[in-house]
Amino acid sequence: MYDLSSVIVHHGGAGGGHYTAYCKNPASKEWYEFDDQYVTLVPEATVTEAEPYVLFYSKKSSNVEIAREEVLQLDKETEPSFMKFYVSVEWL
Template sequence: SCADCVSQVTSYDLVSVICHHGTAGGGHYTCYSLNCISEQWFEFDDQYVTQVSPETVQNCEAYVLFYKKSSEAMGKLRHRAVELTELSQNEPSLMQFYVSKQWVNKFNTFAEPGPIDNSDFLCAHGGVHPSKEPYVNQLCTVLSQGVWEYLYDTFGGGPACNRLYACMSCQQEQQALHRRIKHELDVFMQLNKVIHHYIV
């Protein structure tokens, strides 16, 4: 029911259409898709991509329609974040913050990205888990203090991270787990030998 809805965004824009040409027994699929940056529609037909008019899309026989939530407010927030990023390039801040690339992607594409979530590269202790340390730079991006504060004030979440370090607690837990696995495997092998001895 509508009482259960938590979304504040109720507008949707058509962004893609799949068309089927042929009969129920067979045929061919094509796709019309909107480039949201240039606001141009394109037809995808196998390896051929052709720019088409909005009227062409409106008059096609649609098989599946794809909609995207639209939010003018998010557009303004993104624009402000870009402005702050450009300002920070001219006036580098002393402090930088690491933010999940996954969340930044949500911010750039979703109408409602939700709170900042750095849990994909930070452990519960606030450090980098040893298993993620080799590729942590693929999981996060650096923001200036001004951009971070703007996003944090707007969306909340976190945790804030201005330094990447290997988490010693997680490293100790991982080492303890490896020792336990080795011990359990050794016990299993010994029991297996004893059982095998009695069977033979």
């Protein structure tokens, strides 16, 4: 099972145009439009009515959901600066 996580949309014709992206925030479940330097909250209907060029999916996994909830809980329990500058021991 997979969840749609983002799409790329091409506006224009074969000779030229512009690309935008719609991405879903996994924590809030809200969709955002990315258009150059602008990021805007959009209703889900905007995404479902779009004609995507590329679609991205995230695999559903109970392990991933559990890990995501643990990170979100850690973020709520700690000072904001801790999560902002956290570096994994494996990365070091």
